Amino acid sequence: MNKNVIIIGAGGHAKVIADIIYKSKDNVLGFLDDNVPLDTVIIKEKNIKVIGKIEECIKFANENPNIEYIVGIGNNETRKKIAIKYEKLNYYTAIHPSSQIALDIEIGKGTTIMANACINTSAKVGEHCIINTGAIVEHDNIIEDYVHISPNATLCGTVKIGKLTHIGAGATIKNNTNICNNCIIGAGTVVIKDIKEKGTYVGVPVKKIK
Secondary structure (H helix, E strand, O other), X not given: OOOEEEEEOOOHHHHHHHHHHHHOOOEEEEEEOOOOOOOOEEEHHHOEEEEEOHHHHHHHHHHOOOOEEEEOOOOHHHHHHHHHHOOOOOEOOEEOOOOEEOOOOEEOOOOEEOOOOEEOOOOEEOOOOEEOOOOEEOOOOEEOOOXXXXXXXXXXXXXXXXXXXXXXXXXXXXXXXXXXOOEEEOOOOEEOOOEXXXXXXXXXXXXXXX
């Protein structure tokens, strides 16, 4: 049975999620966004529009409890705030058909797995995460809630990423490495040791800049 999904957010990230939903043979009913005018067409090919403000998700959920929702916003903190404020919604997990997902992994509600991402055996991905295009999450990784793993980032085996951390595009995280909550790991960065203090890190090898 096809699922009907409302996407919270109407920017570029939300459009990518819409494409995943359609490729999964499910349906997008519309977008909710506080900054895009009502009836703005977001998906021209299917005439899918902004159907209200974010707070209207409660109205739609009361009218039809079978509707599912996903927060289509790339910013980790914003995604967290919305997910917590509307925690009782029925959240959709978006998994692109081209992604490679091991049989024994765990994926939390509201998470998005994009095209050509790879998640290997015994990995755990939390709630409302983004595993972006072509990212590699190797065996026994633990990805906590509200994390964003950017395109083509590589997390080697037995890596742990703390809540709200953003791993930049093309970054590499050495095996058996832990990164704490609330970090930004810059694009192309190479992490070869544990990061225990929140902040922004860049370089090869990694160093903290603020």
